[in-house]
Amino acid sequence: MSLKLPRTLRLDPSDTLVFPDAAPPGEWAVTGSFLFLDEDPAALTGKARAAFRAGFLGIDSFGFSTLVVVSDASEAERAAATEVLAGQFQARLGAPDRDSALAAAREEIAVAESLCGPPVGTVLALHRTLEDGEIRERFRALRPREGAVPGTDRRHAYARAFDFYETDEAPEERVDLAGLLNGKP
Numbered sequence: 001m002s003l004k005l006p007r008t009l010r011l012d013p014s015d016t017l018v019f020p021d022a023a024p025p026g027e028w029a030v031t032g033s034f035l036f037l038d039e040d041p042a043a044l045t046g047k048a049r050a051a052f053r054a055g056f057l058g059i060d061s062f063g064f065s066t067l068v069v070v071s072d073a074s075e076a077e078r079a080a081a082t083e084v085l086a087g088q089f090q091a092r093l094g095a096p097d098r099d100s101a102l103a104a105a106r107e108e109i110a111v112a113e114s115l116c117g118p119p120v121g122t123v124l125a126l127h128r129t130l131e132d133g134e135i136r137e138r139f140r141a142l143r144p145r146e147g148a149v150p151g152t153d154r155r156h157a158y159a160r161a162f163d164f165y166e167t168d169e170a171p172e173e174r175v176d177l178a179g180l181l182n183g184k185p
Contacts, residue, residue, distance in 0.1 A: 003078060004116035005109070006030075006068035008058045009123060015066055020047045023058025023065040028073075028081040030108040031115075032057025032064070033128060033135050034093075041130040056126055059085045062092060067142070070115075070122045082109050115139060 008023040015022035023029065032055060036044075041052050055064030059081055073081075085105035086098065095101035115124060123142040128135060 003073045003075065004070050004113065004120060005073040005078060005081065006056065006112050006116060006124060007071040008056065008065035009067040009069045010065065011067065015064065018047060018050045018066075019055055019064040020051060021061065021063035023056070023061045023063035025065075027058040027060045028077070028084075028112075029056040029058050029065060029068045030085065030112045031126060031128075031137055033137060034104075034108065036128075036135060041135070053128055054126055055128075056124075059088060062088060066125065068124050070118055070120050070124065072120055078109060078113070082106055085109065 006029045008025055008027050008029050010022075010025040032051075035057065036052050039048075039052070041049075044052050051064045054066055056066075056068045057063075058065055082102065082105045085108060086095075086101040089095040089101040089104055090098065095104065118124075118141050125140045125142060127138045127140070129138075130136070
């Protein structure tokens with residue numbers, strides 16, 4: 001059985017808009033639920049709330065990613081990811097010592113590895129909630145659309161929210177998207 005771990009995936013720039021910090025594509029990831037253990041999820045707002053609800057945590061950047069992709073990994077890559085995460089636990093979260101940080105990192109990497117039962121290339125999404133005072137994680141495997149030819153349209157193989165068509169008709173109404181972002185009606 002081959003070793004697999006999740007890597008962050010970015011199909012569009014939305015992660016850079018919805019999360020406090022977006023993970024770059026291609027870094028090893030864990031669920032990151034440990035970041036919210038001392039938080040009151042009901043009190044979270046905006047980008048922090050989005051990170052709680054749907055963010056995998058990139059271990060190098062400590063940024064969030066909506067999606068991860070199941071990827072082949074070597075023993076050396078798993079060991080390196082564990083070391084990096086342990087370092088983050090010490091530097092960012094105040095782990096009391098290296099042994100404690102390594103133990104926690106090994107556990108988080110093991111959980112991430114356990115998510116990677118589907119074939120390499122499978123895209124995973126996370127939905128995190130608070131139920132009965134405990135954080136619950138649910139995962140979905142996103143599969144390519146029926147009829148999608150693997151490798152031909154990686155950006156849109158999993159789903160499209162919209163299709164755009166060019167027409168000769170002029171729109172009846174205009175929307176100032178930039179103005180909406182700046183709070184203008």
